[in-house]
Every structure is written in C-alpha cells, then in structure tokens.
Amino acid sequence: MAEETQGTPESSPQTTDRKPNNNNRNNNRKPNNNNRKPNNNQNRNANSDGKPSGNKPNNNNKNKNRNRHRRQPTPVDENLKAFVQKNQEAHKQRLNPHYKLDLNSTAKIRITPLGGLGEIGGNITVFETEKEAILVDIGMSFPDEDMHGVDILVPDFSYLREIKDKIVAVIITHAHEDHIGAMPYLYKEMQFPIYATPLPLAMIGNKFDEHHIKEHRKYFNPIVKREIYEIGNDFKVEWMHMTHSILDSSSLAITTDAGTIIHTGDFKIDHSPVDGYTADLHRLAYYGDKGVLCLLSDSTNSYNTLPTPSELSVAPALDRVFAKAEGRVILSTFSSNVHRVQQAIQYGVKYGRKVCVIGRSMERNIEIAMQYDYVRFNKNIFIDADEVGRYSDKEVLIVTTGSQGEANSALFRMSIGEHRHVKIKPTDLIVLSSRAIPGNEGSISGMLNHLQRAGAKVHRSKDIHVSGHASMEEQKLMLRLVNPKFFLPVHGEYNHVMQHKETGMICGVPERNILLMTDGEQIEVAPKYMRKVKTVKTGKTYIDNQNNHQIDDDIILDRQKLASDGIVMMVIQVDGQHSKMQAKPKVTTFGIVADKQDKAFAKEMEDVIEHFLFHLKDGMIENSRALENDLRQIVRKHIYRKMKKYPLIVPHVLVS
Numbered sequence: 001m002a003e004e005t006q007g008t009p010e011s012s013p014q015t016t017d018r019k020p021n022n023n024n025r026n027n028n029r030k031p032n033n034n035n036r037k038p039n040n041n042q043n044r045n046a047n048s049d050g051k052p053s054g055n056k057p058n059n060n061n062k063n064k065n066r067n068r069h070r071r072q073p074t075p076v077d078e079n080l081k082a083f084v085q086k087n088q089e090a091h092k093q094r095l096n097p098h099y100k101l102d103l104n105s106t107a108k109i110r111i112t113p114l115g116g117l118g119e120i121g122g123n124i125t126v127f128e129t130e131k132e133a134i135l136v137d138i139g140m141s142f143p144d145e146d147m148h149g150v151d152i153l154v155p156d157f158s159y160l161r162e163i164k165d166k167i168v169a170v171i172i173t174h175a176h177e178d179h180i181g182a183m184p185y186l187y188k189e190m191q192f193p194i195y196a197t198p199l200p201l202a203m204i205g206n207k208f209d210e211h212h213i214k215e216h217r218k219y220f221n222p223i224v225k226r227e228i229y230e231i232g233n234d235f236k237v238e239w240m241h242m243t244h245s246i247l248d249s250s251s252l253a254i255t256t257d258a259g260t261i262i263h264t265g266d267f268k269i270d271h272s273p274v275d276g277y278t279a280d281l282h283r284l285a286y287y288g289d290k291g292v293l294c295l296l297s298d299s300t301n302s303y304n305t306l307p308t309p310s311e312l313s314v315a316p317a318l319d320r321v322f323a324k325a326e327g328r329v330i331l332s333t334f335s336s337n338v339h340r341v342q343q344a345i346q347y348g349v350k351y352g353r354k355v356c357v358i359g360r361s362m363e364r365n366i367e368i369a370m371q372y373d374y375v376r377f378n379k380n381i382f383i384d385a386d387e388v389g390r391y392s393d394k395e396v397l398i399v400t401t402g403s404q405g406e407a408n409s410a411l412f413r414m415s416i417g418e419h420r421h422v423k424i425k426p427t428d429l430i431v432l433s434s435r436a437i438p439g440n441e442g443s444i445s446g447m448l449n450h451l452q453r454a455g456a457k458v459h460r461s462k463d464i465h466v467s468g469h470a471s472m473e474e475q476k477l478m479l480r481l482v483n484p485k486f487f488l489p490v491h492g493e494y495n496h497v498m499q500h501k502e503t504g505m506i507c508g509v510p511e512r513n514i515l516l517m518t519d520g521e522q523i524e525v526a527p528k529y530m531r532k533v534k535t536v537k538t539g540k541t542y543i544d545n546q547n548n549h550q551i552d553d554d555i556i557l558d559r560q561k562l563a564s565d566g567i568v569m570m571v572i573q574v575d576g577q578h579s580k581m582q583a584k585p586k587v588t589t590f591g592i593v594a595d596k597q598d599k600a601f602a603k604e605m606e607d608v609i610e611h612f613l614f615h616l617k618d619g620m621i622e623n624s625r626a627l628e629n630d631l632r633q634i635v636r637k638h639i640y641r642k643m644k645k646y647p648l649i650v651p652h653v654l655v656s
C-alpha cells in the first residue's frame, strides 16, 4: 500500500501516455478531477486515509507528508506470520474434514428415491449396501384434480418387491402423512421391523388399526434420540431431534462402511420451539466435524430468503385474535401441527373459553399427543360438539380441520350448513391458521365464500401461520454444520432442488459433488465419487379412501375420458345373412350432445352404422368382436371430425 501511494505523482503522466485520447478528453472536461484521480488504485488509497487529496492542495501536501512518513515498512514478526499460516491450515482442516473419510475403502452405498422428488409428498428413499437395504419413510401424496375418485396416491412398490430380501428395516423421520401415509399399504404386502421415535409409531399404529392389520404393531422398535442403533449388519442409525411443524421429528445419521450420510428429514431451525426442544445442532456438528460423506437435505423452502419464523411467533397474533373476538372463535389448522393447536388452546383458555375439538384427524392427533405426554391440558377445558350450544358464544373455541377447504372436512360442512352440531353465525370469527397447499386455492376460496355468505368474519393474515421448513439461511446453517463431501438436495419439486443446489455451492460444496435426483434414479456414493448408476421403476398407485383399496390405472383413464369427452353406447341388431340392420340401432349418449339433440345425433349414427355395414367384407359379421372394434374406429373418426372429441364408444352388435 505504501508503495502504491508513493507512485501517485508519477502515475498521472504514465496514464496519459497510455491512453492519450481518453485522458485528454477527461482533462478537457474535468481537469481537477484528473489530478485528483490519476488512477483508481491511488484514489482508493488516498481515500482510505480519510481525506481525498486532489482539490485541496494544502491537504495534499499534508497527505504526502503523512504518506512519506508511513512509507517505512513495519517490520514483520516472523513468528506471527507463521501462526497466520498455522491458522490458515486449521481453517482448511475444519472446512474440509473429508480427508478423514477412508479414500481407500471400496465400500459404497446406493441411494434411490422412489417418491418425493419432482413432487411434494410421497417420500420414500432406499439406502442399499451390497447385501442389505433400509427404507427411509413410506409416505403418500395427494392426487391431481383429473384423477377422479382417487383420494390418495401411494408410491409404486415394484422396486421394493425386487429387493425385498435385502430390506432389513423401515426407518421413519417424522409422522407427517407424506412420510408415513403409505405404511399400511406396504405392510399389507410385506413387513419389516420399523424403527422410529414414539409419536410416529403411535400414528402408524393408528393406521394399522384402521386398516385391520393391528398385528403388524409387533414390528415396532421405538428408539431414543442420540443413541446409535445397529440395524442389520451394515447400518448404524442415530435419530437427532429436529424442529418442524409436527412433534417429535428427527434427522438421521446413517453410518455404513462407506461413511456417514446425514438425512435431514423435514426441518426448520426453531430456536424457541413451543416445547423447548431445539434442533440437535450439536449432534449435526459432531458428525460434521468427523467428516460426512453425503447430506440429503429438505429443499421445500429453498427460495425463501427470510429465515422461517419460530412457531412461537404466532402467539401475539393469536392473543390479539382472542382479545378482540366477540363471538365464537372457530380455528382451523393442519391437524398434525399439535403445537399450533396447543397455542390456540392456551389463548382460548386465557380468555375464558372452553375448547371443542372437531374433526377426526384433529381429535385423534390431540388425543395421541396427550396420551403420550407430548402436551398436557386440563381435561375439563374440553367440551363435546353437542355441548357447544350450552355455552355463550364468547365462551367457545372450536378447533377444527378443513383449513384446505377439503369437501369432507368439518369446517367445510359447517360452511354449507351441513354440520350436525355447529351452524355458522354472523358473530363467528373463523381463523385459518395455515397456508394454502398449492392446488388447494380453489377449494379454500370456495369454502370462504360459503362461510362469508353465512355471515362469519374470516381471519387469515400471514402472522397467524409459519412454515415448518427451512429457508435459505437455515439450509446454509445445515450445510455448514454437516459440511458434507457430497450433497443431494431432496424433498421438493425440481426447481426447489435446483435452488438448493445453488445454496450448496455458496456453502462450499463443489458443483461436481452435487447431484439433482429424480424419482427412480439410483445414485452410488463412495468416499471417492458419487454417480448415477441406473433408473428403477417408480410411479403411483391410486387409492380409494372409502374402502382403502387400490384403483387400477385403466379405471382412472376411463374416468378421465368420461369426464372430458363423454360416452356413446349403441346396440345394433344385424341379420347375419344379409349384413343388414334388423331394427334401428339404439344409441345412447352422455356428456356429448344436449338432450334436445339426442334424436338428430342418433339418426346421424344410424347413417354411419348403415354405411359401415353396407361396405362390410364377407365373413366379418361372424366375428362380432372384430366387428365391434371396426365399428368403434369408424364412429370415433366420425365424432372426432365433427366434434373434436374422443368419447368412450361402446358398441354392442347382436347377430341373428
């Protein structure tokens, strides 16, 4: 720095020599300026002294004097310099603990997501060594609107059937439906020991009971966080407590001969969780310091630049709601978010209200949380739905399901006046303490219309809900704590995962060490490398919740066709000898033409069929299946030409 400053007086002519024109132009326009800023560097130096040198000649002299004075280089303390180097080395070691991985090891592990990537929900991941496999989470997801009559989607288990004999356990991170919802469907077909903390097991137990497979509770292995469990011969697994929008969530440390893999599960970093159980950052840091082979981390909120607020942060908004409410408060949230419900109940009770819990999943979740001491309430604060009428409106808090506008939920039924015990009143305050899951906006809006038509006020401001997923800064914290050699962003659609990759690179993971997976892609990880090896079969199985049975794919396709294009049925009686119609064909349609055009359409079909029969080749009439197929083609072509529709066509030919 001293030397550069020293150069100031000479630099100006030099610069002029190099770029005469440019400089002249500058000179003409701003002569003073040019003196002041002979070149950028010098100027910065001058400025860093705090006093620009150019336009005040006296000052400039003073500066020069000072500069001359500072020109004497301070002697370097070689010992200090050596310690700078030692510290740099220490930084290097702590930031790259991967040298602790056994690079000579030939051990490797394969990771295959069978759901949860390229989509939200349906999480299921296979971790596989040469001889053994564990499954992490068995979740379900929700159907698109065009999957008529489908209530839930369960991942395709084809690959699990293939490696069934290798599977030694199912490992659960937390009790959300998209992580445990498909358990009964898997266990009806194949069973393995289940390792999880108590809450997920209690909730899986409930599902097993509902599906009449109570006996599979014998596979439960409750675990204690921070203890390391040997599972099979190849896996050691530790559950580390995590904060999320459901109680008793965990991250996993999965150790094999290839190294340790950290799977975050779903998480956010909440420093003031309602139950005081903060995320176990210490254990993450412990593994991070030991050297982690690979990190799989939750990408859901990877676009959010602001940290996800603590669950506790909704408390003031809840307090305000209850302080102001004149009539009943009907609060709806995700039934699994027991801490939210707990806070709502606390404030309701604070303002002298009794609590009525309505909705099957809400009742069940609160019951389990109380049975297993995750939350404690005085039992006498609760009232039944049929008791609500006995209390004045100001004494009632109803906590209920239906925050997504689900048509079979309690709140929706209240909104259309079909709930047995609760009719909406103009003095009611409806509080939606949730966000709209993408795809549910329409049904929520529909429900809000009903509620407001019934006169109720609706409160759904942002401060009354917080997310359960880590935003960018928390994802960075995770990356820095775990410090993985390889990074697999998971849990989210492709664009979420992509953004998480960027965050990973900012946090020091080289791009070549990050892979973006999609469902079915198998990744092999070893201390020296990570690569895609193959793709296995994935997909979704459709489930009808009314009977918990699978619906075959072709049924869904037929329903889609019926819904979008309608159906044409025709019965034709043919004289086998003369290939002539014996009577007018009977044509029935649904969803194609209006009733008043039915006759005209039937006539049109008649002509088409007659024309078809007239041109029929010899012998065709005997094979009624081939005949029906041909007829179907002809009718399909005709209808498409006229209407641009592909209805289901059901011909029935009776030959006599």
Ligand SMILES: [Zn+2]
Pocket: 174, 176, 244, 246, 266
């Ligand atoms: Zn979750």
